[in-house]
Amino acid sequence: GAVVSQHPSRVICKSGTSVKIECRSLDFQATTMFWYRQFPKQSLMLMATSNEGSKATYEQGVEKDKFLINHASLTLSTLTVTSAHPEDSSFYICSAPRQGGVNTEAFFGQGTRLTVV
Amino acid sequence: QKEVEQNSGPLSVPEGAIASLNCTYSDRVSQSFFWYRQYSGKSPELIMSIYSNGDKEDGRFTAQLNKASQYVSLLIRDSQPSDSATYLCATTGAGKSTFGDGTTLTVKP
Numbered sequence: 001g002a003v004v005s006q007h008p009s010r011v012i013c014k015s016g017t018s019v020k021i022e023c024r025s026l027d028f029q030a031t032t033m034f035w036y037r038q039f040p041k042q043s044l045m046l047m048a049t050s051n052e053g054s055k056a057t058y059e060q061g062v063e064k065d066k067f068l069i070n071h072a073s074l075t076l077s078t079l080t081v082t083s084a085h086p087e088d089s090s091f092y093i094c095s096a097p098r099q100g101g102v103n104t105e106a107f108f109g110q111g112t113r114l115t116v117v
Numbered sequence: 118q119k120e121v122e123q124n125s126g127p128l129s130v131p132e133g134a135i136a137s138l139n140c141t142y143s144d145r146v147s148q149s150f151f152w153y154r155q156y157s158g159k160s161p162e163l164i165m166s167i168y169s170n171g172d173k174e175d176g177r178f179t180a181q182l183n184k185a186s187q188y189v190s191l192l193i194r195d196s197q198p199s200d201s202a203t204y205l206c207a208t209t210g211a212g213k214s215t216f217g218d219g220t221t222l223t224v225k226p
Contacts, residue, residue: 006160034213043205043218044161093160095214105151106207106214111160 003027004096006109013084013116021079021112023050023094029074030096034106035067038091050077050094084116120144123206123217132226136193140206140217143187147208150182152191155203155219165191196224 003026013019023033031052036044048069049057056069068080081088091113095106124139138152149168153161167173167180167189179192193200201224206217 043216044214046213046215049213091158097209097213105149105163105166106209108160108162111158113158 004030004094004107004109006094006112008112009110010113011115013114015085015116016083018080018082019084019114021081021092021094021114023077023079023096023109025075025096025107028096028098030077031074033071033077033094033096035069035077035079036093036095038093038111044093048079050079052077081114084114086116089114089116119217120215121206121208121217123204123220125220127221127223129223129225130196132196132198132224134196134224136196136200136222136224138191138193138204138206138220138222140189140191141187142189142206142208144208144215145184145187149209150180150189151207151209151214152178152180152189153205153207153216154200155205157203161205193222196222198224198226200224 005024007022033050035047037047038044046059047062050069050071052071058064071077091111093111094109098105121142130136152165154164155161165178165180167182173180177194181190203219203221205219207214
């Protein structure tokens with residue numbers, strides 16, 4: 001099946017620094033990828049839709065200047081958390097839809113546990 | 118009203134029992150329905166997909182879909198301790214998934 005790889009799996013950073021998270025589709029091309037955030041004991045919340053070759057679409061309440069998304073190629077999307085604060089500590093997960101067809105399923109990356117100290 | 122709602126947990130069943138997880142959705146045009154299992158600290162993994170009314174069985178798992186009632190369920194037969202996890206119901210449109218809050222299942226040996 002399709003594979004999505006996310007890196008790093010775990011990162012600890014200091015307040016005020018920036019962190020980049022990569023999401024790669026390994027055996028298929030993904031013109032669209034999705035970034036989710038999950039706080040403890042809560043569900044996944046969509047943050048933004050990453051579109052190859054164009055600007056990302058952000059969900060309401062998500063600061064686009066803080067969470068920078070770049071979809072540079074058909075297999076890579078990056079999320080950069082800028083000027084991180086402890087409240088940004090969360091589990092970040094990317095996903096990419098399976099190619100083709102009407103009924104699509106999402107393939108998820110392994111997730112990135114971000115801890116801001 | 119949330120787009121996808123799941124029965125509140127946590128749900129606890131003894132080993133070998135049937136676990137029943139329920140989900141309702143509000144968007145009538147939803148066509149694709151999925152159940153994901155998520156272990157603590159891990160990403161969700163797909164365990165069942167269902168697109169048409171009726172039942173779909175895969176091993177110990179059975180998904181049931183009723184579009185008229187906007188209801189989808191997951192039955193886990195012969196529950197095992199390894200089934201203990203959070204189960205997420207999701208609908209997908211244009212590749213974007215909308216998740217319920219999840220139901221945490223504990224299977225007690």
